[in-house]
Amino acid sequence: MTETEVAPAVPVGIPKPTNGSRRRAWVVTALLVVFMMINFADKSVLGLAADQIREDLGLSAAAFGLANSAFFLLFSVCGAAVGLLADRIRPKWLLLAMAVLWSLSQAPLAVGGGFAVLIASRVLLGAAEGPAFPVAQQATLSWFPNHRRNLPGALIVLGVTLGVLVAAPVLTWVIHHHGWRSAVAVVALAGVLWALLWIPFGGEGPYAATSDKGSPASAGPGEGTGTGEGARAGTGTGPARHRTPYRRILATRTWIGATTAYFGTYWVIAFALVWLPSYLHDGLGYSSAASTRLLMLFWGLSGGVVLGQAGLTGWLLRRGIASRWARGRVGGVLLLIGAAACLALPSAPAGAASVVLLIAGFGLAGAMGSVAATTVAELVPADRRGGALGIMNAVVTIAGLIAPTLIGRLVDTHGAEGYPYAVLITAGVLLLSGTAAVTLIDPDRDARLLSA
Numbered sequence: 001m002t003e004t005e006v007a008p009a010v011p012v013g014i015p016k017p018t019n020g021s022r023r024r025a026w027v028v029t030a031l032l033v034v035f036m037m038i039n040f041a042d043k044s045v046l047g048l049a050a051d052q053i054r055e056d057l058g059l060s061a062a063a064f065g066l067a068n069s070a071f072f073l074l075f076s077v078c079g080a081a082v083g084l085l086a087d088r089i090r091p092k093w094l095l096l097a098m099a100v101l102w103s104l105s106q107a108p109l110a111v112g113g114g115f116a117v118l119i120a121s122r123v124l125l126g127a128a129e130g131p132a133f134p135v136a137q138q139a140t141l142s143w144f145p146n147h148r149r150n151l152p153g154a155l156i157v158l159g160v161t162l163g164v165l166v167a168a169p170v171l172t173w174v175i176h177h178h179g180w181r182s183a184v185a186v187v188a189l190a191g192v193l194w195a196l197l198w199i200p201f202g203g204e205g206p207y208a209a210t211s212d213k214g215s216p217a218s219a220g221p222g223e224g225t226g227t228g229e230g231a232r233a234g235t236g237t238g239p240a241r242h243r244t245p246y247r248r249i250l251a252t253r254t255w256i257g258a259t260t261a262y263f264g265t266y267w268v269i270a271f272a273l274v275w276l277p278s279y280l281h282d283g284l285g286y287s288s289a290a291s292t293r294l295l296m297l298f299w300g301l302s303g304g305v306v307l308g309q310a311g312l313t314g315w316l317l318r319r320g321i322a323s324r325w326a327r328g329r330v331g332g333v334l335l336l337i338g339a340a341a342c343l344a345l346p347s348a349p350a351g352a353a354s355v356v357l358l359i360a361g362f363g364l365a366g367a368m369g370s371v372a373a374t375t376v377a378e379l380v381p382a383d384r385r386g387g388a389l390g391i392m393n394a395v396v397t398i399a400g401l402i403a404p405t406l407i408g409r410l411v412d413t414h415g416a417e418g419y420p421y422a423v424l425i426t427a428g429v430l431l432l433s434g435t436a437a438v439t440l441i442d443p444d445r446d447a448r449l450l451s452a
Contacts, residue, residue, distance in 0.1 A: 025143035027201055029152045031194070032136045035095065036159025038190045039132045040273070041167035042102060042125060043071070045187060047274045048171050049180035056180070057115050065408020068274045070119045072401035074127035076394035082131030083390010087383055091139040092202045094131065096195055101128035103191035110185035130397065134389035137373040141385075143205030147317055149374050154310030157370040160269070161303030168295050207382065244381050244450050249388050252449065254379050257328065257440025259392045262372035264335055264433025267399040268365040271426060272298065274404040275419075276362070278411075283419035284354060298359050302366035305334065309367035313374075323378060328441025331371035335434030338364040342427035346420035361423070365430060368437065372396075379443040379450070399429075 046053060046068055054064050086094055105124035108117055133156070140152050167187075174183045249255055276298070280291035309330055316326035341361035348354045373389060380388045406425070410418030 021143075021206070024203075025152075025205055028143060028203060028205070029140050029155055031198055031202060032095075032140050033155050033159040033162065034194060035099065035136055035198075036132065036156055037163035037166060038099070038102070038187065038194055039129055040160045040163035041171065041187045041190065042106070042129065043273050044164050044167045045171060045180070045183050046122075047277050048168065049175045049183060050274075050278055052175060052180045053118075057118065059115065060408075061411040062405070062408045063115070065274070065404045065406075065411075067115070067118050067122055068270075068404035068408075069401050071122040071126035071129075072270075072397055073123050075130035075400065076397045077130070078127045079130035079134060079397060080387075080391045080394035083134045083393065084387040086131070086135050086138055086386030086390065091135050091142075091204055091208075091386070092198075094135050095139065095202065096198055098128050098132055098135070099191045099195040099198065103188040103195075106184050106188040106191075110181050110188060112181070130393070131390060133369070134373070134393045135386065137377070137389055138386045139202075139204055139208075141374070141377050142208035142382075145207060146374075146378050147314070149377065150310040150314040150317070150370070151307075153374045153377075154306045154367075154370040156373075157306050157366065158303050160369070161299045161306065161366065164273070164299045165296055165303070168292055168299070172292060244384055246384065246387055246391070248450060249380050249384060250391065252379065252446040253440040254328075254443050254446040255376060255388065255392065257436045258372040258375045259395050260436035260440070261331060261335060261368050261433045262392065263396040263399050264430045265365045265368040265372075266396045267403050267426060267429045267433075268338070268362050270400040270403040271407065271422065272362055275407050275411075275422070279419045279422075283416045284350065284358075294355065294359075298363050301359055301363035305364055305367045306370055309334065310370060313371070322442075322444055323375065324442035324444070327371050327375050327378075327443070328437050331368045332434045332437030332439075332441070334364045334367050335430050335437060338362070339427045339430035339434055342423050342430060345423050345427075361427070361430075365433075368433070371437070375441060375443055379447055381450075 046064075050064060053059065054061075059067070082094060082098075102125060105121055105128055109121040113121075136156050136159075137153060140156050141149050144152055171183045171186065174186055277291055277295060280286045280294055281288060286294060313326045313330055316330075317323070338361050341357045341364075345354060345357040345361055348357050372392065376388050376392060377385055407418070407422045410421050412418075414421065
């Protein structure tokens with residue numbers, strides 16, 4: 001099959017992209033990358049200021065882990081609920097409401113308060129941030145056809161990396177010179193500034209499930225990608241001709257595989273945000289300055305892997321390679337390599353070997369967030385995309401509820417020796433996640449089952 005034969009056609013009912021619409025698509029994408037940067041800067045504050053917060057508030061490692069896990073108490077529930085709402089309410093307004101609530105939830109902690117205020121602030125922040133990733137992906141992908149979604153989808157995931165890369169030096173400086181509460185105030189202010197930009201420039205694109213007026217977009221043939229999508233009405237562009245029940249979508253092997261694989265990625269993210277700075281300092285013996293450099297190296301590699309995966313997946317799709325290979329196998333293999341590196345890390349000698357294994361074990365897992373989102377967007381009808389992504393995010397973020405508390409208890413029980421146990425548990429999670437991606441993801445097969 002040649003590239004000419006697989007060239008995608010513009011779906012019926014969707015206007016042909018113009019230079020203006022393409023520019024608008026990338027402006028919206030850039031704003032949503034910044035949105036995710038702020039989202040993860042919010043999350044990273046506690047990890048960067050862990051020692052100061054524990055000393056200031058007199059917290060044990062387990063209590064500090066509990067405070068971080070409290071962030072995820074309502075995170076999953078709200079992620080699913082708002083994801084379902086995103087199929088009925090314009091994502092533009094949902095995203096604006098989230099950004100405003102982020103800032104409001106952090107204001108009391110920036111001013112003062114003890115452990116109770118810390119817990120309450122993190123619970124409210126988690127509730128507001130829970131839907132961020134799926135709704136941001138939904139809004140971004142609404143500007144692009146399926147064969148063009150890998151890069152913008154990856155850029156939204158890259159916002160996670162950029163958020164930490166920018167936050168680590170900036171917030172560390174603020175924490176050391178002005179205190180950790182000032183760092184909380186900085187990220188709260190960033191949320192307000194983003195909201196002011198989003199009001200005039202944000203919005204949904206021509207591939208959204210509904211038009212700007214709230215009526216269903218014209219149904220038509222799905223986009224061609226060289227994998228048979230052109231024959232699937234409503235999968236990945238406009239709404240289906242009939243509304244597919246969510247229970248059928250959630251029962252597909254592809255949704256289960258993508259969700260299980262993404263769970264492993266989120267486990268690594270939760271570990272990295274909350275405990276990786278302490279692991280580098282207390283577990284591996286690096287100075288604060290060296291730990292910061294290694295953190296930036298880790299997040300930098302993670303971002304590079306996300307972009308590399310997007311480029312490779314897009315190249316494969318344009319050559320007619322099925323998504324089960326271009327997305328499922330590529331993402332799954334990265335997770336399995338990460339699992340192998342984590343298994344080897346506890347027994348590796350200190351120095352370069354341990355750094356390489358740590359960076360590989362944690363850094364390669366990040367690409368699965370983009371793979372999972374674009375895979376589900378390809379699989380489901382557009383009028384079910386927000387709910388399917390939201391429910392997936394709700395499931396995977398349970399990892400953020402479990403990992404910080406579990407690792408905190410290991411550290412309280414075993415001291416610095418608790419970190420190797422945490423790394424081995426992470427290896428097991430990544431092994432399961434990678435296996436699920438490789439064996440279960442096949443959007444073409446499951447889309448045919450849904451349309452039957």
